[in-house]
Structures are given as structure tokens and as C-alpha cells.
Amino acid sequence: MKYLNSIIFLSSLAISAIRGEVKYFSKCVKNGDFAITFDDGPSLDYSNAILDILDEYKVKATFFVNGKNCVDITTNDLAKAILKREYESGHVIGSHTFTHPFGITTLSKDELTYELNALNDALYDIIGVKPAFFRPPLGEYSEENLKVIEQCGIKANILWNLDSEDWDHNYNATQQYIDNLEGKDPYAHSFIALNHDIQKVTAETNLKIVIPYLKKLGYNLVPMDVCIGLPAYQSDYDENSNPKKIPSSNNNNNNNNNNSNGGNNGISKDGSGETVSGDPQNLNNNDNNNSNNNGTNNSNTNNNNNGNGNALPETSDANIVRNSVVLSVTIMLLMSILLL
Numbered sequence: 001m002k003y004l005n006s007i008i009f010l011s012s013l014a015i016s017a018i019r020g021e022v023k024y025f026s027k028c029v030k031n032g033d034f035a036i037t038f039d040d041g042p043s044l045d046y047s048n049a050i051l052d053i054l055d056e057y058k059v060k061a062t063f064f065v066n067g068k069n070c071v072d073i074t075t076n077d078l079a080k081a082i083l084k085r086e087y088e089s090g091h092v093i094g095s096h097t098f099t100h101p102f103g104i105t106t107l108s109k110d111e112l113t114y115e116l117n118a119l120n121d122a123l124y125d126i127i128g129v130k131p132a133f134f135r136p137p138l139g140e141y142s143e144e145n146l147k148v149i150e151q152c153g154i155k156a157n158i159l160w161n162l163d164s165e166d167w168d169h170n171y172n173a174t175q176q177y178i179d180n181l182e183g184k185d186p187y188a189h190s191f192i193a194l195n196h197d198i199q200k201v202t203a204e205t206n207l208k209i210v211i212p213y214l215k216k217l218g219y220n221l222v223p224m225d226v227c228i229g230l231p232a233y234q235s236d237y238d239e240n241s242n243p244k245k246i247p248s249s250n251n252n253n254n255n256n257n258n259n260s261n262g263g264n265n266g267i268s269k270d271g272s273g274e275t276v277s278g279d280p281q282n283l284n285n286n287d288n289n290n291s292n293n294n295g296t297n298n299s300n301t302n303n304n305n306n307g308n309g310n311a312l313p314e315t316s317d318a319n320i321v322r323n324s325v326v327l328s329v330t331i332m333l334l335m336s337i338l339l340l
């Protein structure tokens with residue numbers, strides 16, 4: 001029966017999507033929040049310089065680290081010291097796989113499990129926690145990957161909506177920030193920015209320019225747990241993957257949000273009991289009620305159009321997952337009817 005394979009395939013797709021607890025984010029849940037992230041470290045050449053700059057500007061950021069990329073964190077004491085410094089300074093440590101394979105979609109289940117668990121174990125030895133956030137190398141992953149990632153304790157898959165291109169000498173990382181932020185404002189937008197703490201331009205020029213620039217524009221520079229409203233480490237979730245505590249946003253360098261329930265960060269429960277990220281526009285309307293909105297331009301500026309035809313989703317990312325589940329189930333039903 002020629003439809004049978006399709007049905008089996010679509011069913012497994014739908015079931016995996018329903019099972020999938022790993023949430024997807026490419027921006028912060030609250031308008032005005034801006035998460036600076038670094039991939040591929042630690043780097044013995046540049047990570048400490050970056051940490052110095054973050055200290056100087058009192059910014060908490062996020063490091064998606066590898067176990068054995070530039071340096072082997074299981075054996076190198078300087079690398080261990082960098083990871084400890086990152087963690088103890090209040091930056092968030094996320095997982096970027098152990099060896100940084102060139103994409104994970106071609107890995108077997110066992111290979112990907114190793115990539116996740118070897119890093120989990122190495123980090124546990126060094127900083128005493130295992131990361132709950134994951135960034136796939138190259139930003140590529142499959143539904144199949146998500147099941148494995150979830151089994152390794154990951155709760156959130158973090159992409160980005162601003163790419164500094166700091167690794168590519170054809171681009172000017174500073175100009176990438178300027179171009180991406182043009183026409184955007186903290187009242188209607190939030191960002192997760194991709195950088196690499198193994199890149200000289202990031203450590204030596206770009207951060208020193210863009211951090212003050214972002215602050216001047218009125219963005220709150222937040223670590224990833226605040227950005228997405230979920231705890232950063234596996235021990236802060238119960239056995240049903242529910243967070244034991246919600247990270248609270250300290251939006252005190254910006255008047256954008258000044259309310260008593262700021263700690264909630266827009267994470268809400270829907271009917272299915274699944275935690276979903278809230279609609280940023282609604283968050284904005286609910287959370288912001290101060291004179292600084294000045295009545296001018298706080299309406300639906302959420303229509304995503306970053307001008308390069310490569311738009312990342314600006315609507316609730318959890319909704320996209322849910323919609324794809326609904327679509328898969330619908331297709332399955334249609335196929336079954338066809339078969340009968």
C-alpha cells in the first residue's frame with residue numbers, strides 16, 4: 001500500500017511534535033529585552049577580554065559553549081577557569097555540543113546523545129550544573145534531533161534574530177547591529193544576537209561599541225533565562241520539565257516595564273498545560289503603562305520585515321510548533337480518509 005509509508009512517517013512526525021517539550025526561541029519574550037549571546041567558546045585568546053567588557057558595562061550575557069572546540073575543557077585549567085568565571089559572574093552557560101560538529105542533522109541518535117551528554121557531564125564537573133538551553137551548531141536541527149536533545153535534559157532550543165556575522169570578514173559586525181536595529185525600538189521589539197567569543201573583532205572592537213549603543217537605544221541587556229523566562233539549568237526543573245522557579249527580569253535600566261508581575265515574563269499556561277511563550281505584542285500592551293510610551297507608536301509594529309527577505313518568525317515561537325502539530329494531524333486524518 002503506497003500510502004502506508006507516508007502515513008507512518010506523518011504519524012511519527014506528528015507524535016514527535018506533540019511529545020516535543022523543547023521550546024524554540026529566536027527572540028526574547030518581552031519587548032525591550034536584548035540578549036547578547038556568544039557561541040563556540042571558551043577561547044583562551046578572547047573569552048576573558050569579553051568578560052572584562054561585560055563586567056565594565058555591568059552586562060549579563062549568555063555563552064553557548066563547546067567541550068572540545070578551541071580547547072578541551074575537560075583537561076585545560078585555563079578553560080575551566082573561564083567557564084567558572086562566566087558562571088560565577090552571573091552569565092548563562094548553554095550547550096553548543098561537545099565537539100561542534102558541522103551540523104547535527106546528519107548525526108545518529110547515539111552520536112548526538114554523546115555530543116549533548118559529554119558536554120553536560122564536563123560542565124557538571126566544572127560548574128556543578130547542566131545546561132537546559134541549547135543552540136544547534138549552524139542553527140540547523142531536525143524533529144528527530146529535538147527528541148534526542150530533550151532526552152538529554154534540554155528545555156529550550158535557542159536561535160537568534162540578529163546575526164553579527166562576526167566570523168565572516170566580508171561583514172562589519174558593528175554595521176550588522178546598526179542595520180538590524182534600524183527602524184526598530186524597545187517598545188515593540190526584542191532580540192537575541194549571535195556573536196562568537198572566539199572572534200577578535202567581537203573581543204576587541206564590536207562589543208565596546210554596540211553595548212553602549214544598545215543601552216542608549218533603551219534596550220535591557222539580559223541573560224538568556226530572563227530573555228525567555230525559563231531557568232537556565234536542568235536542576236531548576238521538576239521531573240515533568242516544569243520550571244521550579246521563573247527567572248525574574250530586573251528591567252531597571254529601562255522604564256519600559258514597571259509592573260508588579262514582571263517576574264512572570266509572559267510565560268503562561270494554556271489549556272493543554274504546556275508552557276508557551278506569550279505574544280510579545282500583548283505583553284507590551286499589558287506590561288507597559290507609563291508616560292514614556294508617549295502615545296505615539298506603540299501599536300502593531302510587529303509585522304516582521306527586516307528587509308533582507310530572510311525573516312525569522314516574530315510571532316510566538318511556541319505557537320508555530322503547535323500549528324505544525326495541528327497541520328500534521330490534519331494531514332494524517334486526510335491521508336487515512338483517502339486510504340479508506
Ligand SMILES: *[C@@H]1O[C@H](CO)[C@@H](O)[C@H](O)[C@H]1NC(C)=O
Pocket residue numbers: 172173174175178
Ligand atoms: C564598521 O562599521 C562601523 C559603523 O558603521 C564603523 O564605525 C567602523 O569603522 C567599521 N569598521 C570597519 C573595520 O570598517
Ligand SMILES: *[C@@H]1O[C@H](CO)[C@@H](O)[C@H](O)[C@H]1NC(C)=O
Pocket residue numbers: 255258259290
Ligand atoms: C515603578 O514602580 C514602583 C512601584 O510601583 C514605583 O515606586 C516607581 O516609581 C516606578 N518607576 C517608574 C520609573 O515608573
Ligand SMILES: *[C@@H]1O[C@H](CO)[C@@H](O)[C@H](O)[C@H]1NC(C)=O
Pocket residue numbers: 289290
Ligand atoms: C494606565 O495608565 C492610565 C493613565 O495613567 C490609567 O488611567 C490606567 O488605569 C492604567 N492602566 C493600568 C492597567 O494600569
Ligand SMILES: *[C@@H]1O[C@H](CO)[C@@H](O)[C@H](O)[C@H]1NC(C)=O
Pocket residue numbers: 185187292293294296297298
Ligand atoms: C516617544 O517614543 C518614541 C519611540 O516610540 C521615541 O523615539 C521618542 O523619543 C519618544 N518621545 C518622547 C518625548 O519621549
Ligand SMILES: *[C@@H]1O[C@H](CO)[C@@H](O)[C@H](O)[C@H]1NC(C)=O
Pocket residue numbers: 183296297
Ligand atoms: C510610527 O513609526 C513609524 C516608523 O517607525 C513612522 O513612520 C510613523 O510615522 C510613526 N507613527 C506615529 C503615529 O508616530
